[in-house]
Amino acid sequence: MNRPLIPWLKRAALLLCLAVLVSGCGHAAYTNRSQLLLIGEGQEMQLGLQAAQDVLKKEKESSDLLQTERVRRVGWRIAMAANKPEYKWEFHLIEKNDVNAFCLPGGKVFVYTGILNLTTSNDELAAVMGHEIAHALERHGAERMSQALMLQVGGQAASIAIGSSVGPVASEVFGQAYGIGAQVGVMLPHNRTQESEADEVGMILAAKAGYEPAGALSLWRKMDAYAKSKGKSQPEWLSTHPSTTQRIADIQAKMDAIRAKYFQPQYLN
Numbered sequence: 106m107n108r109p110l111i112p113w114l115k116r117a118a119l120l121l122c123l124a125v126l127v128s129g130c131g132h133a134a135y136t137n138r139s140q141l142l143l144i145g146e147g148q149e150m151q152l153g154l155q156a157a158q159d160v161l162k163k164e165k166e167s168s169d170l171l172q173t174e175r176v177r178r179v180g181w182r183i184a185m186a187a188n189k190p191e192y193k194w195e196f197h198l199i200e201k202n203d204v205n206a207f208c209l210p211g212g213k214v215f216v217y218t219g220i221l222n223l224t225t226s227n228d229e230l231a232a233v234m235g236h237e238i239a240h241a242l243e244r245h246g247a248e249r250m251s252q253a254l255m256l257q258v259g260g261q262a263a264s265i266a267i268g269s270s271v272g273p274v275a276s277e278v279f280g281q282a283y284g285i286g287a288q289v290g291v292m293l294p295h296n297r298t299q300e301s302e303a304d305e306v307g308m309i310l311a312a313k314a315g316y317e318p319a320g321a322l323s324l325w326r327k328m329d330a331y332a333k334s335k336g337k338s339q340p341e342w343l344s345t346h347p348s349t350t351q352r353i354a355d356i357q358a359k360m361d362a363i364r365a366k367y368f369q370p371q372y373l374n
């Protein structure tokens with residue numbers, strides 16, 4: 106189909122202006138991958154904190170003090186390894202049989218009992234939390250928001266990208282990027298590059314925090330078996346992620362180098 110040339114040019118010029126104006130290119134922490142980021146980190150964090158309040162209003166926190174404490178302890182150790190003092194870290198265990206976990210920008214981390222019950226060691230729990238925290242640190246949500254802005258550019262979106270306020274339109278784009286819909290919770294539809302980056306950085310964080318990075322390997326093998334046992338009705342955490350065969354191979358390929366460089370065994374686990 107032929108597209109009219111002028112609107113296309115206008116759109117391209119506007120995109121270029123936007124990119125220049127907001128200096129929308131950044132580099133991902135740890136991997137140094139170039140990213141298009143049209144949203145400021147402060148703005149992104151503010152939206153994350155708002156979304157976290159909504160999640161807490163709707164979801165029920167676990168009354169199991171022991172497991173809640175376990176999630177907090179593993180989470181804090183990864184947070185310390187992440188060295189992100191501007192985040193206001195919190196770790197919540199949600200009483201729900203969903204295989205789900207996420208970290209919102211700003212450092213609010215949610216782990217569901219459904220995924221916690223699948224983990225049989227703190228190394229595996231560290232792999233879950235490291236992966237989710239890595240998505241936030243690498244600003245994968247902001248990348249998705251930027252992609253959404255690119256599609257909508259020319260309208261209100263441009264003003265969001267340049268402005269620093271958090272208006273209803275910014276909230277809507279955030280909600281779309283994070284998959285916050287009618288249903289409670291967050292479903293991050295990350296792409297393959299982001300997933301592979303979160304696996305790698307998640308392993309680095311877990312290793313720096315004193316957890317054996319092989320926890321990621323046993324976790325994903327378990328996820329694979331669990332998904333197969335469920336047939337088509339895959340758990341949410343898996344359905345938003347690419348197939349596990351390649352992922353397990355990638356994790357295995359990177360693991361020894363990450364362990365050698367970052368793993369600091371600690372007495373307390």
Ligand SMILES: [Zn+2]
Pocket residue numbers: 236240295300303346
């Ligand atoms: Zn992920």
